[in-house]
Amino acid sequence: MTSHTWNLFWGSSFVRTPLRNGVGRYVQQLQRVTFKFCKTHGGSQGMREFIEKDLVDFAKVNPGVVVYLKPRRHRSPCLKAEYLNGEEEYISAHNLSSSDIKKWVEYLRMRSGNPVERLRKYQHTDHPSIQGPWTPWTHRDPEINVTEFPSEKLSAAHVTEKTATEQVIELFEKQKIASGSNTS
Amino acid sequence: MGITHQLKRSEYIEWNYDAEVYAFGKRLGEQFDNNILREALTDSSYISQERVRQQELGVPEPALTMTSNNELATAGSHIIADYSIKYLRSALPLFPEEGIRSLVDYLTSSEVMAEVGLGIGLKDLILCKEYPPTPETVGKCFQAVVGALNASTSLSQCQLFVRDFVVTQLVGKDLNEIWEIENPMEAMQDILGRSGRGEPEPRLIFESGKNTLEAVYHVGIYSDKEFIGSGYGETIGTAVDQAARDALRRFFQTTAASPPLPFGKENVKLKAEPNLSVEDCLIPSEKPPVRCPWSQQHLALEVPPGPPRLQLQAGIAAEKAPFAGFCLQTRERKQSGRASRVFCLGALWERARRAMSCCARGGESCVV
Numbered sequence: 001m002t003s004h005t006w007n008l009f010w011g012s013s014f015v016r017t018p019l020r021n022g023v024g025r026y027v028q029q030l031q032r033v034t035f036k037f038c039k040t041h042g043g044s045q046g047m048r049e050f051i052e053k054d055l056v057d058f059a060k061v062n063p064g065v066v067v068y069l070k071p072r073r074h075r076s077p078c079l080k081a082e083y084l085n086g087e088e089e090y091i092s093a094h095n096l097s098s099s100d101i102k103k104w105v106e107y108l109r110m111r112s113g114n115p116v117e118r119l120r121k122y123q124h125t126d127h128p129s130i131q132g133p134w135t136p137w138t139h140r141d142p143e144i145n146v147t148e149f150p151s152e153k154l155s156a157a158h159v160t161e162k163t164a165t166e167q168v169i170e171l172f173e174k175q176k177i178a179s180g181s182n183t184s
Numbered sequence: 185m186g187i188t189h190q191l192k193r194s195e196y197i198e199w200n201y202d203a204e205v206y207a208f209g210k211r212l213g214e215q216f217d218n219n220i221l222r223e224a225l226t227d228s229s230y231i232s233q234e235r236v237r238q239q240e241l242g243v244p245e246p247a248l249t250m251t252s253n254n255e256l257a258t259a260g261s262h263i264i265a266d267y268s269i270k271y272l273r274s275a276l277p278l279f280p281e282e283g284i285r286s287l288v289d290y291l292t293s294s295e296v297m298a299e300v301g302l303g304i305g306l307k308d309l310i311l312c313k314e315y316p317p318t319p320e321t322v323g324k325c326f327q328a329v330v331g332a333l334n335a336s337t338s339l340s341q342c343q344l345f346v347r348d349f350v351v352t353q354l355v356g357k358d359l360n361e362i363w364e365i366e367n368p369m370e371a372m373q374d375i376l377g378r379s380g381r382g383e384p385e386p387r388l389i390f391e392s393g394k395n396t397l398e399a400v401y402h403v404g405i406y407s408d409k410e411f412i413g414s415g416y417g418e419t420i421g422t423a424v425d426q427a428a429r430d431a432l433r434r435f436f437q438t439t440a441a442s443p444p445l446p447f448g449k450e451n452v453k454l455k456a457e458p459n460l461s462v463e464d465c466l467i468p469s470e471k472p473p474v475r476c477p478w479s480q481q482h483l484a485l486e487v488p489p490g491p492p493r494l495q496l497q498a499g500i501a502a503e504k505a506p507f508a509g510f511c512l513q514t515r516e517r518k519q520s521g522r523a524s525r526v527f528c529l530g531a532l533w534e535r536a537r538r539a540m541s542c543c544a545r546g547g548e549s550c551v552v
Binding site: 024 | 197198200203210212300302303305348351389392402444
């Protein structure tokens with residue numbers, strides 16, 4: 001019953017897919033599904049209804065999944081899924097309705113066999129960096145290699161605003177241009 | 185209780201071999217001929233086991249009509265190798281032929297074949313003596329399945345199958361790690377010489393933490409004052425080696441920025457003629473030279489014309505002198521006197537050819 005709740009003690013992993021599935025073609029990872037149920041007990045009622053109504057459609061739509069039916073007396077019903085990477089998944093279907101079972105079967109169909117874990121990142125890439133990772137010298141000017149330290153130029157304060165003198169000069173130039181255009 | 189043997193999946197009550205074989209083909213999206221597929225799944229050990237069993241039961245002439253998958257396996261392995269070579273030659277036109285062979289050797293190795301076979305679901309379908317089947321058996325069976333597919337459908341269909349299941353195993357792998365060049369500096373020297381370019385000159389671009397535990401050197405390789413590659417290292421030797429490898433990656437277009445292998449709907453035009461060997465590789469002259477953006481500025485500096493040249497004459501070895509500036513691994517390596525690599529060719533090394541203990545192998549010691 002691992003699928004029903006998540007807890008902190010589960011592991012964590014990255015997004016992955018078995019055997020590069022999807023790069024070439026997509027292969028459904030569900031290999032076999034076994035439906036165990038009791039023929040008479042009330043807890044298997046939903047399961048029996050699912051088998052009567054929806055199972056054949058499921059088998060037709062998924063020809064790559066082998067479906068086994070296992071009637072067992074006096075046992076509660078369950079679904080057992082086996083995946084291509086060898087993982088198995090059990091889901092108890094006791095007292096579940098047939099629509100619930102249909103949803104769980106759909107859940108099993110969509111899974112890869114990878115264990116359910118917290119995903120640390122929701123994306124994966126094989127090329128995390130195109131230009132190469134940053135290094136302390138990525139944007140350094142190699143001129144510093146041949147600079148004599150202490151260097152006045154590099155030690156000078158970075159001026160971000162215009163000084164007052166520069167602003168006055170600018171205003172004067174603007175005035176000159178404006179008066180020049182007026183006269184001409 | 186004693187040790188009970190692990191139940192095979194086929195020993196469960198819920199098992200139907202016919203259904204499993206049918207689903208196997210459908211799952212892969214292929215139309216297999218049933219008899220040929222069953223032949224592909226039958227290992228020779230199973231047949232010999234059956235023969236022994238029938239003889240024990242008293243059957244005088246065991247009429248076993250089963251054939252083992254040996255023939256199909258050889259056919260399949262030929263198809264896999266042939267297609268992989270042609271596909272990779274086409275997808276990596278500048279990669280040398282030796283590299284392509286290495287990649288195909290990797291793809292057709294027993295580990296990869298077994299991994300792919302198990303990932304497809306052959307573990308429960310193979311008829312063989314032991315359980316679980318050995319990796320060799322699984323790999324052989326996978327090759328037989330490829331042969332069976334070729335016999336059931338056309339070669340083109342089979343080749344698509346090989347592309348989707350075998351060649352995709354290269355995705356996410358570093359091709360330069362699978363084919364590792366022993367002497368990258370020598371190889372680059374060869375290639376540049378034959379292309380009529382200048383000798384490769386390693387030059388120090390940046391350094392930090394010299395004579396400390398965390399020394400880093402950034403070395404660039406230049407040919408005719410043009411930048412061709414750069415690399416980092418804990419020691420100058422490692423950095424030069426990494427720079428040479430980087431330059432070769434740029435030549436062969438297997439950098440991180442190179443386009444990925446094509447697996448889309450478009451069919452790759454297979455290339456039958458072999459790529460250039462490493463001995464024949466030439467840098468085409470009409471291609472624009474690889475320029476580092478700041479190299480122009482660097483060349484404009486008149487005084488002095490470039491960063492300090494690496495001084496590695498006998499007697500002057502800044503990176504060799506202090507012992508205490510190295511991590512434990514490096515210290516142990518030096519003490520044991522093992523020199524894993526010797527640089528013997530190149531403009532820089534004309535002087536003293538010596539086993540430099542600082543030029544040790546180690547991607548793990550390189551700060552990248």
